[in-house]
Amino acid sequence: MIPAAFKYASPSTVQQAIELLSKHRDAKVLAGGHSLLPLMKLRLAMPPVLVDINRIPDLDYIREDPQLNRLRIGALARHDDFERSSLIEQRYPILWDTARGIGDPLVRNRGTMAGAVAHADPAADWPASLLALNAEVVATGPTGERVIPITELYVAILTTTLRADELLTEIRVPLPTERSGGAYEKLERKVGDYAVIGVGAQLTLDASGNVASAGIGLCNAGSMSIKATQAENFLIGKPVAPDNVNQAAQLAMEASDPIEDDRGPVDYKRAMVREMTRRALRRALERARGGAA
Numbered sequence: 001m002i003p004a005a006f007k008y009a010s011p012s013t014v015q016q017a018i019e020l021l022s023k024h025r026d027a028k029v030l031a032g033g034h035s036l037l038p039l040m041k042l043r044l045a046m047p048p049v050l051v052d053i054n055r056i057p058d059l060d061y062i063r064e065d066p067q068l069n070r071l072r073i074g075a076l077a078r079h080d081d082f083e084r085s086s087l088i089e090q091r092y093p094i095l096w097d098t099a100r101g102i103g104d105p106l107v108r109n110r111g112t113m114a115g116a117v118a119h120a121d122p123a124a125d126w127p128a129s130l131l132a133l134n135a136e137v138v139a140t141g142p143t144g145e146r147v148i149p150i151t152e153l154y155v156a157i158l159t160t161t162l163r164a165d166e167l168l169t170e171i172r173v174p175l176p177t178e179r180s181g182g183a184y185e186k187l188e189r190k191v192g193d194y195a196v197i198g199v200g201a202q203l204t205l206d207a208s209g210n211v212a213s214a215g216i217g218l219c220n221a222g223s224m225s226i227k228a229t230q231a232e233n234f235l236i237g238k239p240v241a242p243d244n245v246n247q248a249a250q251l252a253m254e255a256s257d258p259i260e261d262d263r264g265p266v267d268y269k270r271a272m273v274r275e276m277t278r279r280a281l282r283r284a285l286e287r288a289r290g291g292a293a
């Protein structure tokens with residue numbers, strides 16, 4: 001349980017961090033450390049250099065930017081910052097739900113949304129909600145910034161389109177519009193565990209109450225976080241009636257491809273994708289209508 005030897009760097013600016021990542025191509029960014037350090041202790045990861053970004057100031061923000069029409073989330077915003085934010089609780093309940101279900105208070109105090117997004121573990125909760133929200137990530141590298149839709153971030157388990165010399169500096173979420181609401185439903189074996197299955201759903205209704213836009217993201221339902229596109233498209237233009245919810249949940253289940261492990265067999269997990277999707281959609285609808293959370 002002792003990591004292999006590594007060099008440690010603690011830059012004080014984003015620019016310095018990128019210079020270090022450019023110089024040491026096998027270096028790893030250290031944010032909350034709650035995914036990286038366990039892997040290093042097991043020697044499944046043996047980066048020769050750690051670039052600790054925790055001393056870079058002003059990366060822990062969560063703020064709305066009306067000009068950009070985005071909620072902007074800095075690389076050091078921690079799970080716990082979302083849980084304690086009234087802005088998130090009131091305007092982004094899907095993110096509030098998600099934060100509250102991650103690990104335990106120790107994990108939430110240190111772990112960052114950006115670290116979870118960059119780590120690309122299909123069992124991570126944030127990516128499912130961010131896929132439902134059509135989020136974007138900002139990657140900053142030696143030649144500047146590029147904005148990547150989260151739908152283009154994941155390529156395989158623990159693998160993203162981020163380059164070795166890029167830092168994920170920001171996550172952006174579209175500002176909520178009228179008649180929109182979201183929810184995250186997580187099935188876990190016990191409090192503090194990773195999800196058996198998690199589902200994030202975000203709905204926007206039109207003036208007549210039909211679905212104007214829908215987002216559905218699945219956690220731990222395949223080798224990557226999954227956006228259930230067919231289920232989303234099915235709902236567009238329809239009322240959120242029980243039959244339509246059931247059909248969308250069925251389509252979400254069909255998009256899933258879980259493996260059997262100690263959290264359950266494949267058939268059970270697929271059935272739980274369907275059930276968690278139903279629950280997330282119902283709660284998202286209630287919130288979109290302005291009802292109780």
Ligand SMILES: Cc1cc2nc3c(=O)[nH]c(=O)nc-3n(C[C@H](O)[C@H](O)[C@H](O)COP(=O)(O)OP(=O)(O)OC[C@H]3O[C@@H](n4cnc5c(N)ncnc54)[C@H](O)[C@@H]3O)c2cc1C
Nearest residue numbers: 029031032033034035036103111112115116118124125168
């Ligand atoms: C006991 C325990 C329970 C947990 N339970 C859950 C759970 O229920 N749900 C869940 O979703 N997660 C869970 N986690 C994981 C936790 O949420 C992690 O904190 C999170 O996945 C990673 O965030 P981090 O800031 O700790 O990243 P780190 O561990 O520091 O980094 C993870 C990876 O991302 C890279 N990285 C980090 N930040 C950046 C960046 N800004 N730019 C580029 N690359 C970056 C690192 O180089 C590394 O490869 C659990 C962890 C533990 C230890």
